[in-house]
């Protein structure tokens with residue numbers, strides 16, 4: 001099945017001519033060319049509503065037990081999820097998982113995929129070893145000086161060329177992320193969004209004696225409290241995808257929709273569902289989570305909006321920018337991305353991998369690095 005058919009399946013409400021427009025709008029990157037390295041000004045604004053399915057721990061530092069907040073325009077404290085927690089801590093991890101699963105399966109069932117990536121597109125390895133936390137490995141010592149080698153991001157997979165990576169000095173060039181996040185803000189004031197939960201330090205769930213160091217925890221001994229976001233409290237935000245091919249766009253959307261955890265101690269908490277009620281294909285970045293949260297708050301007062309009401313508000317907000325590009329309003333999109341067939345996801349990954357290897361070669365040419 002071709003990718004334009006996949007997008008047709010994802011957006012059944014769209015006319016064929018509109019589907020074609022979206023396909024044409026995306027970047028074409030068929031062969032290496034240094035011009036591919038130049039920004040193209042193709043901005044996909046992806047609006048999300050994050051629905052907590054279990055309680056969330058969202059905090060700025062390891063030590064604090066409180067939730068991160070931002071001030072609303074009317075003076076309320078609004079809980080917020082910072083982008084690194086969401087984008088790097090959750091979505092990016094999800095993409096890595098998806099790619100590893102794909103590669104392992106392709107090696108067993110579709111060796112032709114891997115062969116094609118290697119022979120035609122220049123993928124350099126037999127395996128896929130991209131991991132998130134680069135660590136230092138002590139190399140052979142030369143002249144008494146230990147050589148340090150960075151391992152971690154591989155630099156030749158969709159994860160690396162979509163979310164970016166940094167190299168050690170002198171080892172080539174850094175690649176900037178083409179996904180840029182926002183602040184995911186709840187339109188619900190702190191007092192109504194947060195619950196204080198007491199845990200025993202030797203708790204049944206974690207089986208640990210870990211407890212955050214604070215005045216309070218010292219006072220109360222083995223008991224300590226966490227401030228947590230209550231189930232069902234919505235967060236709104238937006239991600240921007242830059243200069244993507246159709247396959248890269250679909251892969252990033254599938255990953256986003258399949259991201260299921262965010263925040264601290266996700267082994268026990270932090271389960272979420274991502275709703276993607278609106279996408280705007282445009283020339284520039286439009287609106288954001290803080291804007292939408294304030295808008296909902298000013299309409300609703302401190303009444304807690306349901307997920308449904310929040311989705312409606314996001315749709316209404318984005319609709320005012322309809323003339324700024326191609327607008328997709330579809331509250332089922334997240335669900336459809338989650339239930340997309342394995343066969344379709346496999347095609348998306350394969351094409352995205354080809355596309356990023358073409359980009360990689362284009363960047364090599366552009367920067368004059370090894371060819």
Ligand SMILES: [Zn+2]
Pocket residue numbers: 130131153154155156157158159160161
């Ligand atoms: Zn990689």
